Amino acid sequence: MRFKVVSWNVNSIRARLELVLDFLKANQPDVLCMQETKVENVLFPKEAFEELGYNVATAGQKRFNGVATVSKLNLEDIKTDFFDAEKDHKRSLLTKINDITIINLYFPNGQAPDTEQFQYKLNFIYELKSFLSKHYSIEDKLIILGDFNVAMEENDVYDVKQMEGKIGFHPEERKALKELYSWGFVDLFRKFNKEKAFSWWDYRAASFWKDRGLRIDYIWSTPTLADKCKDCFIDKSYRRKKKPSDHAPVVAVFELEG
Amino acid sequence: MRFKVVSWNVNSIRARLELVLDFLKANQPDVLCMQETKVENVLFPKEAFEELGYNVATAGQKRFNGVATVSKLNLEDIKTDFFDAEKDHKRSLLTKINDITIINLYFPNGQAPDTEQFQYKLNFIYELKSFLSKHYSIEDKLIILGDFNVAMEENDVYDVKQMEGKIGFHPEERKALKELYSWGFVDLFRKFNKEKAFSWWDYRAASFWKDRGLRIDYIWSTPTLADKCKDCFIDKSYRRKKKPSDHAPVVAVFELEG
């Protein structure tokens, strides 16, 4: 059975609804995890997704942040506020689909390395690792995905020298992210692609057209699941369209038993 | 020579640019007078009009109000701030086109009959009449047009009983408008249409689709010019389109000598 999972920071689901629905119709993923939905649960356009046959789980708030997971398969064990200290930020949504746990995440941006927000970002990553260690093992069928707001390796940034020490590529956040990764994940995109690649390009200065971006959106899974992943790619075509998000969707395709 | 003049409250020229350009291409008026452009002169999209062969005169301000007149024929004697006491409101723009003076006007809304703004509205109308008396005579080729924000007669409102005494149809503003009219004007729309008709419909409560509106946009001329007017109508089709202004264009077609 084919199982297609997508992570996409949509930068407001209300501003992006038509584009997201187009994507679903054209790509027919089983699961789409969105970040930066920027809307309270009651105002989330649930019906539009239901009309396309998706079940909807949301963890949203008024102005910022917000995540949502939609799935053609049944969503069980929907949980939010399950680990992050700063519970007024809606940044995480856990769902179980078949026997696979999918944790949809929107990591803090961190603003700048000398700010409180940067500490919050680091804490978020370390707390996430603690949470996983407490509740899951490397044998579990676990996927964590989303906008992690950190480029982990040099091949994830357009200009290493320029980005060195800047937010999104600061040594401390890279270290935190690598420690999270070392919990036992496989970066599915890197399973198939070794070259420089990005998932986000600043709206300003025509960054996309100069391909000056960062790879900060990931789909990571435990090794047994990773073995079943047959492809993973970044769909840049949706960054090229009119009124795009600043992020492109990341797509992973699995071949599961049964 | 055919001479087509249009008055249209566009409710923001930046939000309405494409629709207005469509209108110009399809209808080829010689003159288009816009109200509620809601933009400073430097930010007015002048070039878009010039590309279609129009000369542009603007009297705009930051957030509110603002009028603009565009013409295929040369614009002479461009004047603003020529009568209204409250000069921080950009509500009037006088231009001379051939030998015809066109005064483009956006009357104050008046908010509610018991407010200061209502007094300002009444003053505006009486001052306008004084200005005309001082500088023009009924023999001149003069057009005044725009959003007058008052329905003059019962046939200009969808529900006389409901509107009686309300803003836009209050006895005092109707009296003021009739006094202005009695200076010597002809209401060109009424020269050709006697039945109930509207030029504005509230965005709310599906007013347009229920045809619950007001006729508050006018093209008035002195009698000699009125004799040369061969048609005058309200183009409701542009209220029916996507992202419309709440006002429809009013069109007057003249047949002039030479």
Place this chain on the structure above:
DNA sequence: GAGCTGGATG
């Protein structure tokens, strides 16, 4: 209901 501004975030 639909504009605009100005401040905030990314």
Place this chain on the structure above:
DNA sequence: CATCCAGCTC
């Protein structure tokens, strides 16, 4: 550059 919101007007 592109969101959202609050507060304002019409």
